[in-house]
Amino acid sequence: MKMIIAIIRPEKFEAVEDALAEKGCIAMTVTEVKGRGEQKGIKLQYRGSFVEVDLLHKIKMEIVVEDEMVDEVVETICRNARTGKFGDGRIFVVPVEKSVRIRTGEVVNGEN
Amino acid sequence: MKMIIAIIRPEKFEAVEDALAEKGCIAMTVTEVKGRGEQKGIKLQYRGSFVEVDLLHKIKMEIVVEDEMVDEVVETICRNARTGKFGDGRIFVVPVEKSVRIRTGEVVNGEN
Amino acid sequence: MKMIIAIIRPEKFEAVEDALAEKGCIAMTVTEVKGRGEQKGIKLQYRGSFVEVDLLHKIKMEIVVEDEMVDEVVETICRNARTGKFGDGRIFVVPVEKSVRIRTGEVVNGEN
Amino acid sequence: MNTADTAWILVSTAMVALMIPGVGLFYAGMVRKKNVVSMITLSVVSALIAGVIWVLYGYSLGFSGDVSGFIGDFAKILLNNVSIDSGNGIPEMLFMLFQMMFAGVTLAILTSGFAERIRLSSFIVLGVLWLTFVYIPFAHWLWGGGWLSRIGSLDFAGGMVVHVSSGFGALALALVVGKRYGYGEHSIEPNNIPLTLVGGALLWFGWFGFNGGSALHADRIAVNAIAVTFIASCFAGLSWMVMSWLKGKPGSLGIASGIIAGLASITPAAGFVGTEGAIIIGIIAGIICFIALDFRIRKGIDESLDAWAIHGIGGAFGSLAVGFLADPSIGGYSGVIYGNSGLFVSQIIAVVVTIIYAFAVTFAIAKIVNYAIPLRVSAEEEYVGLDISQHGEVGYV
Amino acid sequence: MNTADTAWILVSTAMVALMIPGVGLFYAGMVRKKNVVSMITLSVVSALIAGVIWVLYGYSLGFSGDVSGFIGDFAKILLNNVSIDSGNGIPEMLFMLFQMMFAGVTLAILTSGFAERIRLSSFIVLGVLWLTFVYIPFAHWLWGGGWLSRIGSLDFAGGMVVHVSSGFGALALALVVGKRYGYGEHSIEPNNIPLTLVGGALLWFGWFGFNGGSALHADRIAVNAIAVTFIASCFAGLSWMVMSWLKGKPGSLGIASGIIAGLASITPAAGFVGTEGAIIIGIIAGIICFIALDFRIRKGIDESLDAWAIHGIGGAFGSLAVGFLADPSIGGYSGVIYGNSGLFVSQIIAVVVTIIYAFAVTFAIAKIVNYAIPLRVSAEEEYVGLDISQHGEVGYV
Amino acid sequence: MNTADTAWILVSTAMVALMIPGVGLFYAGMVRKKNVVSMITLSVVSALIAGVIWVLYGYSLGFSGDVSGFIGDFAKILLNNVSIDSGNGIPEMLFMLFQMMFAGVTLAILTSGFAERIRLSSFIVLGVLWLTFVYIPFAHWLWGGGWLSRIGSLDFAGGMVVHVSSGFGALALALVVGKRYGYGEHSIEPNNIPLTLVGGALLWFGWFGFNGGSALHADRIAVNAIAVTFIASCFAGLSWMVMSWLKGKPGSLGIASGIIAGLASITPAAGFVGTEGAIIIGIIAGIICFIALDFRIRKGIDESLDAWAIHGIGGAFGSLAVGFLADPSIGGYSGVIYGNSGLFVSQIIAVVVTIIYAFAVTFAIAKIVNYAIPLRVSAEEEYVGLDISQHGEVGYV
C-alpha cells in the first residue's frame, strides 16, 4: 500500500477529484497548505523592483491505495492538475505499512 | 519508528487524546483536514433528489512512536474513535527513518 | 529521496526558511498544525492550580530532498529553529519512493 | 407632529432593526463552524417573518382595539388606517414600524432554543405561529391596552413582552426539539468569538434605541432610559465577570453575557427606576443570570445559546424589580421602597402569567408543528451542519 | 434652522457614511480569501475619492446653478458659499455632506464590476472620472434642477442616480475589464459569508438614513420612507428566498441579495408610494432581480458581485414602478393606478436615458483609462491575489 | 428642554458607545490570533470600568465644582443631583452619559500600549487609576471649568482630553511594560484585517457622534463638526496612502490609520475651523502621523497598535492647529491666520502640559501598579496567548 501525496493548485482540485472518482478512487484526505517550488513562488514586478510572493496556497491530497493503483492515480492527478505553468505542484509516493479501518477494526498490511 | 496517521471524527478527538495520554502517549501533531471515504461522504435527501456532501471535517493526528508501541496506539485510537457508523476514519502507519529533537539535536534512527 | 517533516515554532519559521534558502533548499510545503510534546504542552499557574494548555500552534514543513541532502537540511532546521526551551519541535524523516513533477510529468524514483 | 420626537424614533427604529441581525451574529460565533451561516440566517429570516406578519395582521391584532383584554381586532390589517400624519407625538406609522422591529428581535432571540438542529422550513412555520400566539398577545396585554396593563402591570420596553417570552419560549423549544447530537458527550466550542463580540457590540448599541426609543419621545424619560440602560449593563458585566472569576477565568463570552443580562433586566424598568435602581438591577442581574446559566448546564438542558438564562431570567427579574424600585420622580409609578406594594403585586401576576403562558403555549405550538412537519433535521443533516444541509453554503472557505 | 430636521439629517448622514465600508464588507465576504482586503479597501477608497471630489468641485457641479440642464456651475467649488447656517430646513453644508455620502456609496457599489482584478491606481483614476462624468451629471439631472427633473422625472433617494448608474456602470466595466481568470472553469467560492452578512446588516441599517434622510426633514415623508423601505426589503427577501428554494436550497447570500434588491427597488419610490406599493415592489423586486442574476450567470458575464442584477435592475424597476404606483396622498404625485400616465412617461424616459448613458459613458471611460493605464492587474498578480499584489497584505493569518 | 438637541445627543451617545467595542475590534484584527479575544475584551472592560467610575465619582470630579482649577468636587457622586430634566439645552443626565462614553473610548485607546501582554486584573487596577488621575483631571481642566479652559485653551471634542492623554499614556505604558516577547526578532502579523476594518468602520461612524455630539446641540456647530470631521478624514486617508505608496505598497491598514489620524486631528478643531481648515489639517495629519509611526518603529518602541503615533501626535497636532486656523465665523475664536496669536499661545501651553502630564503620570501609575502587582503576564502565558491564559477562550476554532 502507498500513500500518494499530491500538492496541487486549489483551482484544479475539483477537476482532479472528479477524475479520480471516475476511476473509482474516492477516498482521500485533503489539507489546505502553502508551498513554494524551486522558483521561489511568483515574482511580481513592483515599481522597478521585484517582490517575491513565496508561499502560495495549495491543496494537499493524501490518498492511500493498493500498490497496483498507484500509477493510474498518479497519472490521473497529473493530467487533471496540469496547466503547464510553474506551480502546478508535485506528487510524492510514500510506503504505508499498515492501514486500519476504524469503524470495523479491519487491518490491511502493506507488503513493504 | 513509525508515524501513525489517524484520521478521525473531530468530536472524538478529545476522547482519543485522553485515552492516549493514559497509555503514556502524549506527543502528537494535529491538523484539521477534510476527507471522504469510499462512500463519497454523506448523502442528504433533498426534495426527492440526493445531494452528496463529500468532504467532511476530520482531525488528522500524527504520532511518531517506537515500533513496539504501534499496536497499542492503533488499538487505543480505534476503540475511542469508533461510533460504528460510516465516517469513523482510518489509521495509516508509515515508516520513519530518523527522528530529531530540535531542542537538543538528539537523533534517533529507525530500524527501517 | 526522503521527506523531511519538521514541526517547529511558528515564530521561527522565517529564520528557518531563510536559512534553508541560503543552502539552496527552496521548495517546501507548509501546514499550520497544533501539537504537543512529551511535556503535555505548557503549564500555566492559575490561582493555585495548574492549567495545562496542551495543543500549541506549530508550523509543519514538509521538504522532499535527495538522500544526500537530508543531513544538511535537518541540521539547518535544527540550528535555526532552536531556542533551547521545551516546545522547539521535532524532525521526522520518511522515505519517498517516487516523486512526480505535475507540470512536466517527470518522475524521479527513490532508491528505497 | 413633534418633529424632534419623530427624529429620535426614526433613529431608534433603525437601531432596533440593526439588533435583529445583531442577535444572529452574536449567536453565530458561539455555534460550530458548520452552523454559522444558519444561525445568522435564522435571525435575518426572523426579520422577514416579523415584517410580513406585522403588516398583514400583527400590528392590528396587537395594537388596534381590544377583544376581552386578550387580543386586538382586525381594523388595521394591511396597515389600513395607519397614518403617516399625526396630531402630536409621532405618527402611528412610525410607532407601528418601531414595534415591528421588536417582534423581529424577539423571534431572533428565540432561535437560541433550537440552534444547530432546526429545519429552516419548520422554523418559518413555527415563527409565524409563535408571533401570532405568543408575541402578539403579550404585546397586546402589556402595551396594546390588554388585561395586564389594565391591572397596572408595567413593562417599559419589553422585559416580559420580549425577554420572558423569548427566553421561556426558547426553553420550551429546547425541550421539545431535544439536545444536539453529542451534547454533553463532547465539547461544542464557539467557532468565532470575535464574530459574537461584533454582534454583541451591535446589540449594545441598538439597545439605546430599544429602551430609549420606548419613551416614544426625545424627553426626560428617554434620557433616563438610556442612562440606566448603560449603567445597568456595566454593573452587570462586572458582576458576571466577578462570578466567573471566582469559578475560573473570566471569559469574554461571560462578560458579554453579563452585559446582555443587565440590558435585558433593565429593559422593563428603564423608564421607571433611577440610576441607583439601575446599579442594583445591574449587579443582581449579572449574578442571577450567571447562576441560571450554571443551573441550565448542570441540568443538561440544551437551551443552546442561553436565551432562557439571560433573557428569560433577566427579563423576569427586571420586571419584578420594577415593583420594588420604581421611583415616582422618574416615571410616576412607585415601587415597594416608595411605600406602594400594589405595583409589586401587579408585576408578580404579570411575570408569573407570562412565564407560564410563554412556556406552555410555545411548548404546545412546538409539539403541534413537530407533529405535522419535523422541527428537527435528520441526524445526517445535523452531522453535516445546517449551513450545507439547509442553505447549501459553507461559512468560511 | 429646524433643529429637529437637522438632528435627523446629522444622523442620516452618519448612517449613509457607514454604508460605504458596509458595501466593502458585504462584497469582501463573497470574493476569494486572497482578495478580501482589496475588496474592502476599494470601498474605503471610494469614500476618500468621493469626499475629495465633492469638496473640490463635485457638489458645485451637481447642485449649484445649471448649464443647459446638463450640469451645474463652479460657483461652489471648494465649498465656497456653502453655509452652515440656514433659513428654514437644514443648513446647506449638511445637505452637501449628506449628498457626499451618496456619491461614496455609489462608487463603492460600482466596484462589483471589476472585483478581484482591478489595479488600485487605475481604480482611483477611474473613480474620479466616473464620478465626474456619470454620477455628478445624474445627480444634477434628477436632484440638482437638471433636465430630467424638469420633465417631471422623480427619483426619491437614488433609484437612478445611485443604483442604475452603478449597476449598469458595473456591467460596462465588467465587459471592458473581462472575466476573472478561470471564471466559469472552476468555482469561485465566497470566503467568508458571515463577513458578508455583517456588511449586509450595516447596509440594511444605513438604508434607513439613505431613504429616510432623503426626505430632508424628520416628517411624514421620512416616516413613510423608512416604513416602505423596511417592508419592501422583507417582502423582497422572502420572494427571493422562495425563488431560490424552488430551484434548490435557499442560501443566506440569496436572502441577503433579495433584501438588497428590495432596498434598491424601493429607493426611488420611498417618498411616493405607500405600504401596499411597497409590498408589490418588494415581491416583484425579489423575483426580477433573481431572474436577472440567473440570466447574468447563464450569459457567462463576470459582473462579479451582481451590482447590475441587484442595483441596476432593481433601481430601474423601482423607478418605473413609481410611475405606476405613486400615491398622491403620500408625496403629491400620482401614478398610472391613480389615473395619471404622464409621470409614467417621464419615468420611462429617465430610466431609458440613465441606463444608456450610464452604460455607454462608463464603457467609454473604462476604455480610455484602459488605454492609458491598464485597468487590470497582470495574470500573476491576479493569481496571487490583489491583497498581496496591490496592498502587500494578507487578510487572515 | 430642547427636544431636538436631546434627540441628537441621545443618538450621539449611542454612537460613541459603539466606538468603545469598535476600538477593540479595530485593535484585535492587528494582533496575533492568540490574543484576538483579549484585545476586544480590554475595550469592553474599558467601558465597564468607565461606566462604574463615572457613576461613582468620575463625573463629579470632572464636572462638578472646582478645586483650585485642578479637579472637581464630590457634590455629584453617585450622580447625586444629576437631573433628567433641564431648563434649556439637554438634561444634565444626558451630558453625563455622553461624557461617560468619552472616558470609555479613551481608556480603550490606551490599551494599545500593552497589547498582547497585560494581565487582565492589572489592567482593571490600572484603568481605575488612570481614569482617576489622568483622564478626569484633563476633562476638568478643559471641559469642566478647570485652569486650561480659564487660560483660554480650547479642545472641542477631545484632542487633548482623549487623544493626547491616551496616546502619550500608551507610550509611557509601552515603556514600562516592555516589548512583546520576540518583538523586532520575528514578524508579528495582523491576524484578521477584515476584523480591523469592521472596527474601523464603526469608529468612522461613531466619530460623527463623537465630534458632532460635542456641539451639544443639533445646530450649525454640529453641522460644521461632522462636515469637517469627514472631510479631514478623507484627506488624511489619502495623504497617508500617498506616503505609504512612496515607500512601498499602500496597505489597507495604512489607509485606515490615515483616516483615524485625520479624525483624531480634527477632533479638537471640529467646532472652530471651516472646511479649508479641515483640508489642511487632514493632509498634514496623514503625513505627520505616518512619520511618527515610522519613527516609532525605527526606535524599536513596542507601542503596539500606535495609539501614540496616531492619537497622541494627531491630537496634539490638531490642538495646535486650532491656534492657527480657528475661524471666528465658525466658533467665535480666531487663530493666528485671523490675526490672533493669543489662542495659539494657550494651545501650546495646553498641548505641552497635557503631553508631559499624560506621559509622566501614566508612567508613574504604571510603575506603582507594576510594583504592587505585575502588569505583565508570565513568559509562558504570553507565549500561549492572553486568550487562553487570561480568558480561557480560543478566538477561532
Ligand SMILES: Nc1ncnc2c1ncn2[C@@H]1O[C@H](COP(=O)(O)OP(=O)(O)O)[C@@H](O)[C@H]1O
Ligand atoms: N521538494 C518539495 N518538497 C515539498 N513540497 C514541494 C517540493 N517541491 C514542490 N513542492 C510543493 O509543490 C508546490 C508546487 O511546486 P512547484 O515547484 O511550484 O511546481 P512546478 O514544479 O510546476 O514549478 C509547491 O508550492 C510546494 O507546496
Ligand SMILES: Nc1ncnc2c1ncn2[C@@H]1O[C@H](COP(=O)(O)OP(=O)(O)O)[C@@H](O)[C@H]1O
Ligand atoms: N484511502 C484513503 N486515503 C486517504 N484518506 C482516507 C482513505 N480512506 C479514508 N480516508 C480518510 O478517512 C476518513 C473517514 O473514512 P471513511 O471511509 O468515511 O470511514 P469509514 O471507513 O468508517 O466509512 C475520510 O474522510 C478520509 O479523510
Ligand SMILES: Nc1ncnc2c1ncn2[C@@H]1O[C@H](COP(=O)(O)OP(=O)(O)O)[C@@H](O)[C@H]1O
Ligand atoms: N512523537 C511525536 N509525534 C508527532 N509529533 C510530535 C511528536 N513529538 C513532538 N511532536 C511535535 O513537535 C512539537 C514540539 O514537540 P516538543 O516535544 O514540545 O518539543 P521538545 O521536544 O523541544 O519539548 C509538538 O507540538 C508536536 O507537534
